[in-house]
Amino acid sequence: xxxxxxxxxxxxxxxxxxxxxxxxxxxxxxxxxxxxxxxxxxxxxxxxxxxxxxxxxxxxxxxxxxxxxxxxxxxxxxxxxxxxxxxxxxxxxxxxxxxxxxxxxxxxxxxxxxxxxxxxxxxxxxxxxxxxxxxxxxxxxxxxxxxxxxxxxxxxxxxxxxxxxxxxxxxxxxxxxxxxxxxxxxxxxxxx
Amino acid sequence: xxxxxxxxxxxxxxxxxxxxxxxxxxxxxxxxxxxxxxxxxxxxxxxxxxxxxxxxxxxxxxxxxxxxxxxxxxxxxxxxxxxxxxxxxxxxxxxxxxxxxxxxxxxxxxxxxxxxxxxxxxxxxxxxxxxxxxxxxxxxxxxxxxxxxxxxxxxxxxxxxxxxxxxxxxxxxxxxxxxxxxxxxxxxxxxxxxxxxxxxxxxxxxxxxxxxxxxxxxxxxxxxxxxxxxxxxxxxxxxxxxxxxxxxxxxxxxxxxxxxxxxxxxxxxxxxxxxxxxxxxxxxxxxxxxxxxxxxxxxxxxxxxxxxxxxxxxxxxxxxxxxxxxxxxxxxxxxxxxxxxxxxxxxxxxxxxxxxxxxxxxxxxxxxxxxxxxxxxxxxxxxxxxxxxxxxxxxxxxxxxxxxxxxxxxxxxxxxxxxxxxxxxxxx
Amino acid sequence: xxxxxxxxxxxxxxxxxxxxxxxxxxxxxxxxxxxxxxxxxxxxxxxxxxxxxxxxxxxxxxxxxxxxxxxxxxxxxxxxxxxxxxxxxxxxxxxxxxxxxxxxxxxxxxxxxxxxxxxxxxxxxxxxxxxxxxxxxxxxxxxxxxxxxxxxxxxxxxxxxxxxxxxxxxxxxxxxxxxxxxxxxxxxxxxxxxxxxxxxxxxxxxxxxxxxxxxxxxxxxxxxxxxxxxxxxxxxxxxxxxxxxxxxxxxxxxxxxxxxxxxxxxxxxxxxxxxxxxxxxxxxxxxxxxxxxxxxxxxxxxxxxxxxxxxxxxxxxxxxxxxxxxxx
Numbered sequence: 033x034x035x036x037x038x039x040x041x042x043x044x045x046x047x048x049x050x051x052x053x054x055x056x057x058x059x060x061x062x063x064x065x066x067x068x069x070x071x072x073x074x075x076x077x078x079x080x081x082x083x084x085x086x087x088x089x090x091x092x093x094x095x096x097x098x099x100x101x102x103x104x105x106x107x108x109x110x111x112x113x114x115x116x117x118x119x120x121x122x123x124x125x126x127x128x129x130x131x132x133x134x135x136x137x138x139x140x141x142x143x144x145x146x147x148x149x150x151x152x153x154x155x156x157x158x159x160x161x162x163x164x165x166x167x168x169x170x171x172x173x174x175x176x177x178x179x180x181x182x183x184x185x186x187x188x189x190x191x192x193x194x195x196x197x198x199x200x201x202x203x204x205x206x207x208x209x210x211x212x213x214x215x216x217x218x219x220x221x222x223x224x
Numbered sequence: 225x226x227x228x229x230x231x232x233x234x235x236x237x238x239x240x241x242x243x244x245x246x247x248x249x250x251x252x253x254x255x256x257x258x259x260x261x262x263x264x265x266x267x268x269x270x271x272x273x274x275x276x277x278x279x280x281x282x283x284x285x286x287x288x289x290x291x292x293x294x295x296x297x298x299x300x301x302x303x304x305x306x307x308x309x310x311x312x313x314x315x316x317x318x319x320x321x322x323x324x325x326x327x328x329x330x331x332x333x334x335x336x337x338x339x340x341x342x343x344x345x346x347x348x349x350x351x352x353x354x355x356x357x358x359x360x361x362x363x364x365x366x367x368x369x370x371x372x373x374x375x376x377x378x379x380x381x382x383x384x385x386x387x388x389x390x391x392x393x394x395x396x397x398x399x400x401x402x403x404x405x406x407x408x409x410x411x412x413x414x415x416x417x418x419x420x421x422x423x424x425x426x427x428x429x430x431x432x433x434x435x436x437x438x439x440x441x442x443x444x445x446x447x448x449x450x451x452x453x454x455x456x457x458x459x460x461x462x463x464x465x466x467x468x469x470x471x472x473x474x475x476x477x478x479x480x481x482x483x484x485x486x487x488x489x490x491x492x493x494x495x496x497x498x499x500x501x502x503x504x505x506x507x508x509x510x511x512x513x514x515x516x517x518x519x520x521x522x523x524x525x526x527x528x529x530x531x532x533x534x535x536x537x538x539x540x541x542x543x544x545x546x547x548x549x550x551x552x553x554x555x556x557x558x559x560x561x562x563x564x565x566x567x568x569x570x571x572x573x574x575x576x577x578x579x580x581x582x583x584x585x586x587x588x589x590x591x592x593x594x595x596x597x598x599x600x601x602x603x604x605x606x607x608x609x610x611x612x613x614x615x616x617x618x619x620x621x622x623x624x625x626x627x628x629x630x631x632x633x634x635x636x637x638x639x640x641x642x643x644x645x646x647x648x649x650x651x652x
Numbered sequence: 653x654x655x656x657x658x659x660x661x662x663x664x665x666x667x668x669x670x671x672x673x674x675x676x677x678x679x680x681x682x683x684x685x686x687x688x689x690x691x692x693x694x695x696x697x698x699x700x701x702x703x704x705x706x707x708x709x710x711x712x713x714x715x716x717x718x719x720x721x722x723x724x725x726x727x728x729x730x731x732x733x734x735x736x737x738x739x740x741x742x743x744x745x746x747x748x749x750x751x752x753x754x755x756x757x758x759x760x761x762x763x764x765x766x767x768x769x770x771x772x773x774x775x776x777x778x779x780x781x782x783x784x785x786x787x788x789x790x791x792x793x794x795x796x797x798x799x800x801x802x803x804x805x806x807x808x809x810x811x812x813x814x815x816x817x818x819x820x821x822x823x824x825x826x827x828x829x830x831x832x833x834x835x836x837x838x839x840x841x842x843x844x845x846x847x848x849x850x851x852x853x854x855x856x857x858x859x860x861x862x863x864x865x866x867x868x869x870x871x872x873x874x875x876x877x878x879x880x881x882x883x884x885x886x887x888x889x890x891x892x893x894x895x896x897x898x899x900x901x902x903x904x905x906x907x908x909x910x911x912x913x914x915x916x917x918x919x920x921x922x923x924x925x926x927x928x929x930x931x932x933x934x935x936x937x938x939x940x941x942x943x944x945x946x947x948x949x950x951x952x953x954x955x956x957x958x959x960x961x962x963x964x965x966x967x968x969x970x971x972x973x974x975x976x977x978x979x980x
Contacts, residue, residue: 106677109691109963119964121670122677127684159686412761420856423761423785423828428855492769493762537770539739541760541783 042199042214046188051171051209054187055084058169059091061185066136069095071164073132074102077141077153078123083204084171085140101128105139105160110152125156132161138184142200144170147181172211174198227251228642229259233267233603235593237569243272245599248641252595265637267603273573275307275600275638277580277589279370279399279477280453280525281550283309283340285331286324287316292530292620294331297550298338299618300528302645304550305602305635306338308581308589309528313345314375320345320356322364329366337645341584344368346387346398350376355387362394369585372399374453375500377435379405384439388448397475397583399451400439402460403501407431412541414487414502422490424540427502429457436460440467440474449473451583454527456482456501458511465520475583477525478512480556481547485509485625495536495543496625499529516575517566523580526553530621548619552612552626554604558633562606569606588641603637610634618651656768656777657957660788661835665812668795668839673809674956675796675949681718682952689955691963692721698751700742701780702728702758707923708780711947712755712789715954719963724751739763740772747773753962754778761785761828776961784826790922791832793953795840797946798877801918814841819871821847821903822881822930823892825854829922830881834862845871849903851892852883868903872912879920880905880930896929906932910940918942 046054063069069092076085082104089102106123108114139153150168157166169185174192192198192213199212228245235241235253242257243250283297292300294311301309311328313319319328325342332340344361348354350373361368371391378384378400387398408431413419415426436452440463443450455461455476467474481499486506489497497503515521529546536543549556557576561567567575581590591597611630614622638646645652654662663671681687697716701709709725716723728742743754753776756764761783768777781787799808802816818837824830824846837844844862846853853864865871872878883903885896893899900906905919913919919931919941927933935941 109689109959114691114963116965119960119962122674122959124677125680155690159688160684416856417859418856420854420860421831423783423831426855493765494770537740539758539760539763539766541762542739 042197042212044210045190045213046172046211048209051187051211054171055087056091058185058187059088059095062088062092062138062169063095065184069100071135072100073128073135073137073163074100075105075137075139076102077139077149078104078106079205080200080202081139081141083202084142088140088169101130103128105153105156107149107152107156110155112148112152125160127160132157132163134162134164136165136167137163138167138169140169142171142202143198144168144173144183144186145176145198147177147179150181151179171200172198227262228265228639228644229257229262230265230267230272230601230603230637231259233270233272234569235272236573237271240267240269243593243601245601245639245642248599250593250595250597250599253593265603269607270636271569271604271606272593273305273569273602273604274577274590274593275602275640276305276554276576277584277586278306278309278526278528278550278553279451279523279580279584280374280479281309281311281528282314282530282546283311283328284530285315286327290620291532294328294340295335295337296618296620297528297530298332298335298340299651300548300550301338302638302640302651303618303635303649304552305554305604305638305646306550307600307602307638307640308339308341308586309550310341310343310370310584312374313343313372314350318345318349319343320348320350322357322360322366325361325366325368326364336640337651338640339586339589341370341586342366342368343370343372343374343399346371346373346378347383352376352378352380352383355383355390358387358391358396359394362396369394369396370399370451370583371396372401372453374399374401377401377403377405379435381438381442385442385446388443388450389446392448395585397449397451399453400435401453402432402435402439404431404434407434411502413490413498414504416487416505418487418490422493424490427500429459429504429508432457432501433459433463436463440464440472443474444470444472449475452476454479454482454501454525455512455515455521456504456508458508461511461515461520465515468520475522475579476520477523478516478521479525479527480549480553480560481625483509483512483516483560484556489625490540493540495538495540496547496623496627498540498543498545499527499547500545513560513564513566516561517571522575523583524553524557524576525580526550528619530619531623532621536623546623548617548621548624551617551619552624552631554635555612555631555633556626558606559631563632599639599642601637601639602635605634605636606632608632608634655961657788657961658765658768658777658779659786659835660791660832660839663788663836663839665839665841668792668836669810669812671792671953671956671960672796672799674960675792675952676805676809678955678959679805679949679952682948688718688720690720691959692716692719694722695752695962696722696724696750697753697755697958697962698724698726698746699780700726700728700746700754700756702739702756702763703781705757705781707947708757711950712780712954714951715958718951719955719958721958739767740770743767743773747775751775753958755780757781759783778957778961781828783828785828785831787828787832788836789950789954789957790829791836792957793946793950794833794879794920794922795836796953797920797942797949798918800949801942802876802916812840813837816842816876817845817874818842818877818879819845819847819875820879820881821868821905823852823883823887824848824881825852826887827881833879834860838862845875847871847903849893849899852887869909869912872909873914875913875917877918877920878905878913879922880925881922882924882926883930885926885929900929904930904932905935907934910935910938920946922946
């Protein structure tokens, strides 16, 4: 992701405090729907999904007073467009030590768009364990689904056109928290 | 007989003159010669040389007609400006009897493109154990003067000594392929920086130099002449220079490829660069050029070694050694020696015609371009420049290391005893 | 990434680090119940072995299968006279059967280079060892092992081997492992010292980016890793050294010598070991010896190489479709 290309035109739709509030809400929803979140495992999808998962875990721990297992799930080799790009560097898959079997796995990602990443994540999960159930939490849902996938927890629904870009910035990676809506540039490579 | 007038040729690169050929002989050399009754070849500033003489080719017949025959080899020779070539003995069967050398000699006569002078094997089957019937080969119709086990070294000091002595009886000469066999077991390329990196078996310079040192001392001891094939190292040059300074009767040859190419080419692992002795270093190339210029090295010989495509279209270790050279030699010599200012055309004539004819005791070749001499002549266009295209070769094989390389000079006409074998660059 | 992997010298520092980092992720897959990834699903890889090498072949095969590739093993009968035609023809035959990549082991130096560059076939070529030339995946697995042991699996990510002192001991002359390691370790910033009797060092190696010593004992205290190479007993017959006993006395690694190494230093060996020759059983079986780890790391490293070379787009696919936005 190239943030500089968009910084001029992009306008923030969520700022730091908004993101914090939204995550708090999602955490409460998870506790509510998972009936106390006893068996919840959070798996972030690299890169920004992992940071979001960690933040969510911290909030869940505040609410429940229990340690919430959190990990990461790299989906690179499960992507359906693997053959259309040069090979990408792999990110870390870190499964909490107690595993996933029989757990409620909540996948965490920054933006839900076509749904293909989540499809890949479900495939990757399949090779790792057998959760009781899988749910999905995203910071932004920008629409334009290409697969029958929906999120269980959505920070913000953001109607967009395909000409627009949605960019999530997180302090851990980008030095600030924001969700930016911009216009797609002519240069195509590597954007989303 | 028909007359041919070559008009305005720079004889040996000198002033433009006309050369009138009558039958097999040069009738006159001068200016403003009459063209009456003669076919005119407009030389137009091209260089006229005595027909080139190659002391070292492999024509492969008998036995490996898939790579070359005497006919295709002599056609290639004519295109390259040669009027006489020596055919090495490593055929199947080996040219170690009067019968085989006469066969090769007769095939050459029949071809009509170039005289073929067979080289006789020094030892039976090139095995280095027992002398071949050197006298019988000399007395045969082929009249063999040059003897060589080329491809293999006469490594046994006693056999080499005896051969050097024995051929004195009929003014023969032993041409040594200098390669110490134990030092070159599994050798694939020059031993040095590149071989160390590529992991290919090394062919050390000392394996050549030690044999040359031994053989010049043997020649001195028994009072014989000795010829060293394809010198490839700076050290060999030093030894020959020293031997000549002592008055030892040694002559030496260098191939065009050793004057141009280095072992850096092997980095491509393309076996078209695989040759024996191997391509050496830049330092060796420069020493060889200098030695050819100052006369330490007497002649250029091609070591024309045709191989079928499949023997080069493979991994390096499995590939055959050798390169074709007859059709590119003069261009390489112009490029490396003339255009660099190391030799003039008279010097080229000396090293590619006069001296090799003298070593091989050929009376009809390597003669001056003057009235009364045999009309063996080569007309070269030194202003030409163009890429080497092996598709044009007359040779049956295409294993040239120069494919696509732009080289200067082109043989436009070759005359063998007054008859044109090449006209305007094409076989007559 | 390049299309082929022929020589360790072809890798840049960043490419090499990327391979090692990727191998680290591959290593983690080995701890999962399902040790399989889908990256090469539908791809056919041929292991073309002109030279017998069961361990290298099995290592590649394991790596290929863990990446879900279809694997064809072709063992050309190990005759040393396997002619050029057979390499070209064999490769073309396999490609005609739809092989997407060729892993080749060949006794002739340069055979993989020829296969990749002569226009015989289009498929990517991975060198699994050629003659006395190169064995790049061995060098990568060695570097991976060093980085894991000397820096740590996680601390090593993104790092090279800057400043590490690596000593390689034995038959350098005939060793493709040594050549590949010198190239790669230099690229990764390590200082390499080769130790061997002068007869087993190639002429013309002065320009290699490493130091050379004839004396093992003085080198050991300055080594972070010591790699012992196999020395074949036959070398004795060609006068490379007088006797086995003399060789192991001067250049073999035993317990006393190992004690001269710094405490953190490791002993490596590409295998197969000749116990009693270049290495004693005491050293081979000590916890400082990484020979078994190297075998495991070989699979991870080869998975990384295969993924990075073959996991992405084929030219046909990328030309048919312009690169699109990543679908999120």
